[in-house]
Amino acid sequence: MRRYVLLLVCAAFILGSGACTVYTNNTTKGTVLSDGSVYLGFDLVSRKRGDSWTLIGEEHGYFSSLRFQVEDRPLNLDRMVVEFGDGEQWTAPAKGNFEPGAWSDEMKLPAPKTIHKVTYYGKSSGKKGGMAKVSLYGRR
DSSP: OHHHHHHHHHHHHHHHHTTOOOOOOOOOTTOBOTTSOEEEEEEEEOSSSEEEEEEOOGGGOEEEEEEEEEESSOEEEEEEEEEETTSOEEEESOOEEEOTTOBOOOEEEEEEEEEEEEEEEEEEOSSTTOOEEEEEEEEO
16 A cells, blocks of 8 residues: 555656746846847746736836737736836736737837836636746836
8 A cells, every 4th residue: 555655656746847847047137138128027927817926126227118028838918017116007008818939019108117016917828737937028
């Protein structure tokens, strides 16, 4: 009996470890890319509908527009809320389904402002246990 339980535990570990993903990112927040956009960080959105957020920080300066790229899993986004450095909030026009590799349209902010954080309301889809990686970029 013990042998059977040990075998089940080992099998569960081996099968479960394939669903684990470790994310490393060599790009630092504030890095300016060749197209002039600034990398502002990433967040992982799970299969459970809820909210996930990326903390930006006012030290990265003022931005006039945002866009994001979805990686790894499809993303079903209900809405995206931007909280500016002054505490004001703005709901971005970013609702929809995004496939891995897809970019959102560029979203013009109401005015150039510093950004405190961006909150994504939605869930990833696709394989069980997978998360969609959302990388955020801004333009000055």
